[in-house]
Every structure is written in C-alpha cells, then in structure tokens.
Amino acid sequence: MIDKTMTSLTIRRPDDWHLHLRDGAMLQAVLPETARHFGRAIIMPNLVPPVVTARQASDYRDRIMAALPGDMDFTPLMTLYLTEDTDPLDVANAHANGVATAVKLYPAGATTNSASGVTNFDRVRPVLETMAEIGMPLCVHGEVTDPDIDIFDREAVFIDKVLKPLRKKVPDLKVVMEHVTTQHAVDYVRDHRKNLAATITTHHLIINRNHILAGGIKPHYYCLPVAKREAHRIALVQAAISGDKRFFLGTDSAPHTDPAKLQSCGCAGIFTAPNTMSCLAEVFEAAGKLTKLEAFTSLNGPQFYGLPPNEATITLQKGDPVTYPGSIETADGPVTVFDPGFDLHWRVTENP
Numbered sequence: 038m039i040d041k042t043m044t045s046l047t048i049r050r051p052d053d054w055h056l057h058l059r060d061g062a063m064l065q066a067v068l069p070e071t072a073r074h075f076g077r078a079i080i081m082p083n084l085v086p087p088v089v090t091a092r093q094a095s096d097y098r099d100r101i102m103a104a105l106p107g108d109m110d111f112t113p114l115m116t117l118y119l120t121e122d123t124d125p126l127d128v129a130n131a132h133a134n135g136v137a138t139a140v141k142l143y144p145a146g147a148t149t150n151s152a153s154g155v156t157n158f159d160r161v162r163p164v165l166e167t168m169a170e171i172g173m174p175l176c177v178h179g180e181v182t183d184p185d186i187d188i189f190d191r192e193a194v195f196i197d198k199v200l201k202p203l204r205k206k207v208p209d210l211k212v213v214m215e216h217v218t219t220q221h222a223v224d225y226v227r228d229h230r231k232n233l234a235a236t237i238t239t240h241h242l243i244i245n246r247n248h249i250l251a252g253g254i255k256p257h258y259y260c261l262p263v264a265k266r267e268a269h270r271i272a273l274v275q276a277a278i279s280g281d282k283r284f285f286l287g288t289d290s291a292p293h294t295d296p297a298k299l300q301s302c303g304c305a306g307i308f309t310a311p312n313t314m315s316c317l318a319e320v321f322e323a324a325g326k327l328t329k330l331e332a333f334t335s336l337n338g339p340q341f342y343g344l345p346p347n348e349a350t351i352t353l354q355k356g357d358p359v360t361y362p363g364s365i366e367t368a369d370g371p372v373t374v375f376d377p378g379f380d381l382h383w384r385v386t387e388n389p
Contacts, residue, residue: 043327044355047387050347051314051334053078055176055215055236055287057306058101058113060084062368065104067292070310070365072111074385076347079176079287080113082141087118087153091131098136110349114138114342116176120153121160125167132173138342139174139213140164144195146182158203169209174342176213179222180262189246192262193221200225208232213341216241216289218262220272226283227276234341236287237277237333239309242320243377245270256298257373260291261305277333278326285337288313294370309375312361316375318353318383352387359384 056071056078058064071078080101082088088097094115101113116139117128123140131137142161143154155161168175179200180191196214204212214222214235226235240260245267249258258264276284290313291306298304309316314334321330339346358380364371 043322045352046318046327046330046383047350047352048331049335050074050076050349050351051286052076052338052347053288053290053310053313054213054285054338054342055079055081055238055289056310057081057083057289057291059292060097060100063292063294063372064101066365066367067290067308067310067372068101068104068111069106069109071290072105072109074314074351075111076349077112077114077344079139080115082116082118083143087120088115089118089120089123089153091117091127091134091136094131094137116141118143118153119155119161119164119175121155121157123161123164125164128164128173129167129171132168132171137173139176140168141176141178143178144180144182144199158199162206165203165207165210169207169211172211172343174211174213176215179214179217188263189265192217192219196222196225204229204233211341213287215287216262217273217276218265219269223272223276223284227281230283234283234285234337235276236289236338237273237284238287238289238307239313239316240264240289240307240375241270242274242277243270243316248378256303257376258307259298259303259305260289260307263305274320274324278321278324278329280329280332282332282337282340284333285341286313286317286334287338292367292372294367295364295373296370298373307375308365308372311365311374312359312377312381314351314353314385315359315361315381315383316377318355319377319379319381322383350387351385353383354386355382356384358382 145154290310
C-alpha cells in the first residue's frame with residue numbers, strides 16, 4: 038500500500054545510532070555526508086588500534102570535530118571498545134564526564150577490526166555490572182563467531198547462547214542489539230519491554246540475500262551481519278514502521294574503498310550515509326506509514342538513550358527522481374554509495 042497523498046514531510050532532525058566514520062582521510066571525506074542531515078550519531082570505536090579508553094575516545098572526538106566543516110552542526114556520541122582488559126573505573130569516568138555515551142561489544146572476529154573483542158564473556162562482567170549501575174548502554178554486535186555455525190544463523194544463536202545468559206546475569210544493563218537482521222531478533226526485542234532496544238539499518242530494510250548472490254556476486258551489498266531471507270527483511274520493515282519505541286535507526290554506514298571491497302576477500306560494509314533519508318522515505322511510503330518515519334529516525338533513539346530529541350527539523354520533498362553520486366572520492370580511493378535498486382523521489386530540501 039503506497040500513500041501517494043503526501044508530497045512533503047517535516048520531521049525532527051534525525052540521529053544515527055550506529056555509524057562508522059573511520060579516521061584520517063576517510064573521516065574527512067565521509068563525515069559531511071552524515072552531518073548534512075543528522076544531528077548526532079553513535080560513533081563506532083573499531084579503529085586500528087581500537088578506541089578502548091576514555092582518553093582515546095576524547096582524542097577521537099577531537100579529530101572528528103576538527104574534520105567537521107564549519108557550517109555544519111553535528112555532535113558525535115562516542116563509544117568505548119569493550120575488551121577483556123577494559124577498566125570499569127575508566128568506563129564509569131568516561132560516562133560521568135560526558136566523554137562516552139555507550140560501550141560497544143564485539144565478539145572477537147565477528148566483523149571489521151574486531152580482533153580485540155571479547156572471547157570470554159565472564160571476564161567483562163565487572164564492566165557490565167558497573168554500566169548497569171550507572172545506566173550506560175551496551176551496544177552489541179550480535180553474532181557468534183563459531184565457524185561451525187552457519188553465517189545465516191549466527192544472530193539467532195548469539196541471542197540464545199550469549200545474550201540471554203548475559204542479560205539474566207546483569208538484568209539492569211541497558212542493551213542495544215545493533216543492526217538486527219532476523220525475525221528472531223525482532224521477536225526477542227518485542228518480548229522484553231525493559232532495558233532492551235534494537236537498531237535497524239537502511240540497507241537491511243531494502244536488500245535480502247538474493248540481492249547479494251543472485252545473478253552474480255554484488256560485493257557492494259555485502260555486509261555483516263549478512264542480509265537474510267526476504268521474510269526477515271519484511272519483519273524488519275514491520276518493526277521499523279510500527280512506531281514501537283524499541284526500534285530505531287542505526288545505519289551502520291560503513292565506508293570502504295572500492296579496492297578494499299573488490300578483491301578475493303573483500304571487506305564487509307555498505308556506505309549509506311548520503312542517501313539514507315531518501316531511501317527510508319521510499320520504504321515508509323511504500324508501506325503506507327510515512328508518518329511513522331519521524332519516530333524511527335528522530336524520536337525513539339533519543340528516548341532510549343535518555344536524550345532530548347533534536348530541536349531542529351528537516352523537510353523531505355517528493356518530486357522527480359533524486360540523483361546521488363555513485364561514489365565519493367577520498368584520498369584513499371573511491372567509496373561506492375549504496376544503490377537501493379529503485380528510483381528515489383524524496384529529497385531533503387531544508388536543513389538546520
């Protein structure tokens with residue numbers, strides 16, 4: 038059901054609750070693509086070396102702000118990379134001082150630059166208990182890394198084997214299941230009303246695993262967690278358009294240069310920052326739920342994180358197809374922009 042009656046929509050300025058900005062030349066190139074439309078973003082800490090301590094997070098935030106064009110208003114919300122040696126006191130101080138908004142859990146080896154992640158979850162329990170006491174959220178990459186587990190099943194197994202026991206041991210911990218990709222994950226969030234939420238990416242609302250594999254391998258659709266069956270994509274769309282406060286946008290926009298993507302062992306990640314709002318408007322309009330877009334992009338995330346919504350607004354206007362560049366140039370090489378595979382008619386016409 039497509040609602041064709043609306044041609045203009047004004048919403049609170051959106052936030053991105055899961056974003057990769059990288060560093061150096063890549064940071065310089067991709068930051069404006071997010072700051073153009075988004076007021077805030079949760080910044081992923083999986084640099085090399087990772088952002089583990091409060092001092093490292095503060096320094097990274099300074100580099101982001103130094104790279105921000107002077108005419109743009111954007112607030113990076115920093116995260117700390119959880120390791121088995123993370124100091125609970127440093128985490129608490131980072132939170133108290135406004136340096137870090139959340140802590141990121143990567144199972145070791147689960148995705149890009151995750152080698153320093155967690156293998157023994159009992160060793161990080163003191164950090165998690167401290168976070169529960171101070172109300173600091175844990176952002177979770179929810180996949181097991183056991184090579185015996187099929188890659189399409191790793192999210193569901195993580196929920197059953199890791200997340201459920203972890204939340205039982207530390208029930209007051211606020212958890213964000215990032216980039217959920219399955220009906221199983223959607224159902225798990227819906228079944229738990231306390232201290233649990235989930236982000237959904239732009240690309241997982243649009244592509245399924247056929248888009249990656251049918252008719253030839255499409256490396257620019259390869260990401261982790263990998264896209265699943267069409268039934269799971271539909272479940273994600275239903276969660277996103279529902280207005281349920283536990284689901285909100287985290288693009289997981291993850292830039293890699295084309296040479297890094299187009300090789301025998303290519304990198305996982307999809308760069309959606311430039312056209313996310315246009316893509317989302319199309320998805321929500323197609324479902325007849327365009328009026329729910331603001332909740333998903335601008336209201337639900339701040340509420341879970343205990344922050345006010347942005348005061349500024351943006352306006353999306355429907356018209357002739359919008360043209361986005363196929364790639365952006367960086368000093369490290371070109372980065373391909375996500376192609377949703379259909380025309381985009383909604384564009385952001387007013388910015389703060």
